[in-house]
Amino acid sequence: MGTIVNDTDSTESKSNNLTNNNNDKSRETEDLYSDKIRDGQWFWNTNTEQIFSQDQIVAVGHASAKSVVPLELLRYIYLQPHDRIYDPKTHTISYLQTRTYLPVKSLPPREKKRVLVTGGAGFVGSHLVDRLMLMGHEVIVIDNFFTGCKNNVGHWIGHPNFELIRHDVVDPFLIEVDQIYHLACPASPPHYQYNPIKTVKTSVMGTINMLGLAKRVKAQVYGDPEEHPQAETYWGNVNPIGPRACYDEGKRVAETLTYAYMNQDCVDVRVARIFNTFGPRMNANDGRVVSNFIMQALKGEDLTIYGDGLQTRSFQYVHDLVDGLILLMNADYKEPINLGNPDEYTIREFAELIISEVNSSCKIKTLPAPKDDPKKRRPDIKRAEQILGWKPRWPVKQGIGETVTYFQRQLEAGLM
Numbered sequence: 001m002g003t004i005v006n007d008t009d010s011t012e013s014k015s016n017n018l019t020n021n022n023n024d025k026s027r028e029t030e031d032l033y034s035d036k037i038r039d040g041q042w043f044w045n046t047n048t049e050q051i052f053s054q055d056q057i058v059a060v061g062h063a064s065a066k067s068v069v070p071l072e073l074l075r076y077i078y079l080q081p082h083d084r085i086y087d088p089k090t091h092t093i094s095y096l097q098t099r100t101y102l103p104v105k106s107l108p109p110r111e112k113k114r115v116l117v118t119g120g121a122g123f124v125g126s127h128l129v130d131r132l133m134l135m136g137h138e139v140i141v142i143d144n145f146f147t148g149c150k151n152n153v154g155h156w157i158g159h160p161n162f163e164l165i166r167h168d169v170v171d172p173f174l175i176e177v178d179q180i181y182h183l184a185c186p187a188s189p190p191h192y193q194y195n196p197i198k199t200v201k202t203s204v205m206g207t208i209n210m211l212g213l214a215k216r217v218k219a220q221v222y223g224d225p226e227e228h229p230q231a232e233t234y235w236g237n238v239n240p241i242g243p244r245a246c247y248d249e250g251k252r253v254a255e256t257l258t259y260a261y262m263n264q265d266c267v268d269v270r271v272a273r274i275f276n277t278f279g280p281r282m283n284a285n286d287g288r289v290v291s292n293f294i295m296q297a298l299k300g301e302d303l304t305i306y307g308d309g310l311q312t313r314s315f316q317y318v319h320d321l322v323d324g325l326i327l328l329m330n331a332d333y334k335e336p337i338n339l340g341n342p343d344e345y346t347i348r349e350f351a352e353l354i355i356s357e358v359n360s361s362c363k364i365k366t367l368p369a370p371k372d373d374p375k376k377r378r379p380d381i382k383r384a385e386q387i388l389g390w391k392p393r394w395p396v397k398q399g400i401g402e403t404v405t406y407f408q409r410q411l412e413a414g415l416m
């Protein structure tokens, strides 16, 4: 049984009190991180099983995928800008030239993989990049920065194991790699409806290009479901000409292409069906419900419910999703797998949770429901549990606490 070992004595103040939104305390803890990281005092086992301590999550990852990383190291990455100093008086940012990179595992050549992450500067992609880098792999990110943000991976730029390339997956891309995580696609309705043709192209051409690359180098598929919860065997219910079709049908064609390449050209594929995901590095303005509600609450504005608020969603925290993606990539399983948190909320219940967690003085206002808005969504995750030994660890409330802290820091740092 490995343990997560940090060289400093484990004081209470170090323990991640995830329910505590007290900025001062987490800032005090972060200062502690800075010293430890600067002095190279970080030792951890990527294959330890110790994820919880006194019922608090202290690490993420799975020993079976050697993906375990201390949570405080990840928090340090996304809660504290490392390469810049913001001056609120002059509203200027000074960028630092010399900085130490975070410690990464040193892997033997046979274990070190070259991993391509498309959309790696995006919300989910950048967390996957952090984890793969800390695990000691070589990571190449391609991103067209339509929704991705260079700041999300800025702390790795210049690192010997990292490359960032501005490239749109709709154009072919040739590179020698061992694994490809294809995450490039605008995921929020306002973004993917901004240019529907481009959204379809990203799903279709992007997937063709990545499958072609995989061959060289060896998701919203359920729509407005009539089956609830949605198992991977459910075929879905999608309006092929509605405003969401560019995304939903694009994902369906992407899956069709994926299995065509598997059956026709023996490409070694994996398909994750990702349910609503939230966490730090969400784009504050991407229009999705989690970022909208948190930002509205932080600014003291009314929370905007579309429709009657009785529609349901199930929200997974980003660290759980990254765990699942890495487990799936390294498992020998080719069928689609749902990755999501079956903890279902009506949007109205979710608004009330955000108000109670962030700002009890906020009110709720309703706006018209978007066309074809799915009335319910909850994943059946039995397959992920049985095949991957994966299920979400993060209660929604703890994830909200982490995300609120992130948005507060971004606001303080003048980054939004």
Ligand SMILES: O=c1ccn([C@@H]2O[C@H](COP(=O)(O)OP(=O)(O)O[C@H]3OC[C@@H](O)[C@H](O)[C@H]3O)[C@@H](O)[C@H]2O)c(=O)[nH]1
Pocket: 187, 188, 189, 220, 247, 274, 275, 276, 277, 287, 288, 289, 290, 292, 293, 304, 305, 306, 307, 311, 313, 347, 369, 370, 373, 374
């Ligand atoms: O401010 C808001 C935003 C959204 N909503 C509602 O909240 C629900 C969730 O909306 P979101 O835009 O967050 O996400 P959706 O469920 O529509 O899924 C979309 O974004 C998340 C991606 O994972 C999905 O693939 C994509 O379809 C919807 O019913 C929406 O109408 C509000 O009530 N208020």
